[in-house]
Amino acid sequence: ETGVTQTPRHLVMGMTNKKSLKCEQHLGHNAMYWYKQSAKKPLELMFVYSLEERVENNSVPSRFSPECPNSSHLFLHLHTLQPEDSALYLCASSQERNEQFFGPGTRLTVL
Amino acid sequence: QKEVEQNSGPLSVPEGAIASLNCTYSDRGSQSFFWYRQYSGKSPELIMFIYSNGDKEDGRFTAQLNKASQYVSLLIRDSQPSDSATYLCAVRTSGTYKYIFGTGTRLKVLA
Numbered sequence: 001e002t003g004v005t006q007t008p009r010h011l012v013m014g015m016t017n018k019k020s021l022k023c024e025q026h027l028g029h030n031a032m033y034w035y036k037q038s039a040k041k042p043l044e045l046m047f048v049y050s051l052e053e054r055v056e057n058n059s060v061p062s063r064f065s066p067e068c069p070n071s072s073h074l075f076l077h078l079h080t081l082q083p084e085d086s087a088l089y090l091c092a093s094s095q096e097r098n099e100q101f102f103g104p105g106t107r108l109t110v111l
Numbered sequence: 112q113k114e115v116e117q118n119s120g121p122l123s124v125p126e127g128a129i130a131s132l133n134c135t136y137s138d139r140g141s142q143s144f145f146w147y148r149q150y151s152g153k154s155p156e157l158i159m160f161i162y163s164n165g166d167k168e169d170g171r172f173t174a175q176l177n178k179a180s181q182y183v184s185l186l187i188r189d190s191q192p193s194d195s196a197t198y199l200c201a202v203r204t205s206g207t208y209k210y211i212f213g214t215g216t217r218l219k220v221l222a
Contacts, residue, residue: 031208042115043155043199043212056208090154097208099145100201102154 002026004103006091012109015081021106023074023091031055032074033100034066035090043090049074081110114138115202117213125221130187132216134200137181142205144176144183149197149215158198159185190220 004025013019025032034046048056049068063085065077074091086109092100116135124130132146143162147155161167161174161183173186183202187194197215204211 033208033210040214042214043201045210048208050208088154097143097203099143099157099160100210101157102147105154 004091004093004101006103006106008106009104010107012111013078013081014111015083017081018077018079020078021076021089021091021108023076023103025072025091025093025101027093027095027101029093029095029101030071031094031096032068032071033092033094034074034076035092037088037090037105046076078108083110086110114211115200115213117200117216119214120217121219122216123219123221124190126190126192128190130190130194130218130220132185132187132198132200132218134183134185134213135181136183136202136211138202138204138211139178139181140205141181141202143203144174145201145203145210146172146174146185147199147201149199151196155199187218192220192222194218195220
């Protein structure tokens, strides 16, 4: 595997389900990010981890819960989501505060 | 005022022409500037980054930064139909991991 990988690539879930998104970076970077991309809106930064510590946390509903067990892995735990949470969720990594590299994204649909 | 502004387009240029994409930002403390290309249904792909005032060239791409005017641009020379995509401008505030994205400019290169 190279670059940044994300699984699953597509996810359909009901409002009462619990699911997790996984991201893994193979670039040796020390910072990882979660973004949300909705139609006609700019990428929204959700969470940032640097050296496994959360350093940025925008106003994200508590139904989204991040986890960064080590510098290569990042998870986004989802529970009791709303239909408006349907979007493309992108993971990215960077070395320090340099350029970011994105994974392919998870297309999430909440029914 | 939006933090990072881009004209949504579409910007249509004939094949072989120069495409000029513009971005303005509001935070004078911004330190790093990035251009990404995003094809429909795909994730953003880094094209260039620029940190200092002036021009930076990489192949057919030139990034231009003017911090006094809070303006960054991307020039694509010899535009090809394969350059047709949405181009995202991103700005990072000094001392943070906060990357702010514009909504993107859709470029159409006509064969």
